[in-house]
Amino acid sequence: MDASIHSENARLWHPASLDGLELLSARFVDHRFAPHVHDGYVIAVLEAGAERYRYRGEEHLVSAGGLALLNPDEVHTGHKGHDDGWRYRVFYPPAELFQSLLGELDLPSRSAPRFAGSVHRDADLVARLLDLHRHLESGASALQQQTAWRETMLALLQRHAGLGSARAPGLEPLAVGLAKEMLRAQLAEPPSLEVLAAAVNLSPFHFARVFRRATGMPPYAWLKQLRLDQARSLFRLGLAPAAVAVQLGFSDQSHLNRQFKQAYGVTPGEYRQACAR
Structure with missing residues (x-):
């Protein structure tokens, strides 16, 4: 056996x-x-x-x-x-x-x-x-x-556990706007949820729910999309995937490759070749 x-x-x-x-x-x-x-x-x-x-x-x-x-x-x-x-x-x-x-x-x-x-x-x-x-x-x-x-x-x-419904999150446009600015400025090493929430004077969970209501996605998913948008811009400039992965905070090149293809249906290499043509 x-x-x-x-x-x-x-x-x-x-x-x-x-x-x-x-x-x-x-x-x-x-x-x-x-x-x-x-x-x-x-x-x-x-x-x-x-x-x-x-x-x-x-x-x-x-x-x-x-x-x-x-x-x-x-x-x-x-x-x-x-x-x-x-x-x-x-x-x-x-x-x-x-x-x-x-x-x-x-x-x-x-x-x-x-x-x-x-x-x-x-x-x-x-x-x-x-x-x-x-x-x-x-x-x-x-x-x-x-x-x-x-x-x-x-x-x-x-x-x-019989927990009731939480109150609906508000709009809080200033808090969401400031959080977006912080995420844009720290793509490679993003702040934690607790740091973001403290910066906009909201509790972490209330902030996460406010952000999702305003953008349709949680903060980490919005950050992922922002990174991928930035990656496309850098590929159009001719940067190599390995350099882009480091600059934008992906764990490694394969991590960038997987997320890029999931989002756009092509690999970074294929995207760069299309831009070059």
Whole structure:
């Protein structure tokens, strides 16, 4: 039998862009979690296999594509629910992160949110959580990570913790205009969401929602489009893709190539050749 079938691995880390958040990416087969608690929340998304766990006096089974939610200070266990074990991605946010998010939305609560139920099938939210987890693992900018975190957690709390609707964002044209100027001036090293929001005297989440309402996209997506527009201008001047990638803050030339082709249907090299003709 292939020994890799029963191999286990786990990686735990703290994204620098979100103070206090812990993340886990792991595959377990024979590992068994003894009864334990976390002082924060557990948000686990199953990528493959299945996990069984005891929580609030009941046995639960969550399988691939499922979502497991646990509240703070609740005793639980964990072991395989499938012969090949399970692979999952987990968020461990402290209660303070959720309280801060509610404060940014002018939804302060005397008590921390509580998840209703534990195992859920919510395909759209699972996809968003997996995408967020990978962004927090990758070299995505703090602007993108912080915005995606807030938007995804708001959706999670509204669907599974009974959080009401936040007030609609205003127009705030001066704030949006100033933020755009800051992003234009710092293409290579953009400010974080929190720095942008502080500069326009808004809370980070309120600013992100104001910006999306005004432009139709979150700040990091607007920045991406601005970078690609600038890349086209530089290619028309004859600059090489490697130099453009460095100048505009892409992680490398292949990163620029992928985003450019996604947006325009041709590679930077093909675009430069067309301009030369």
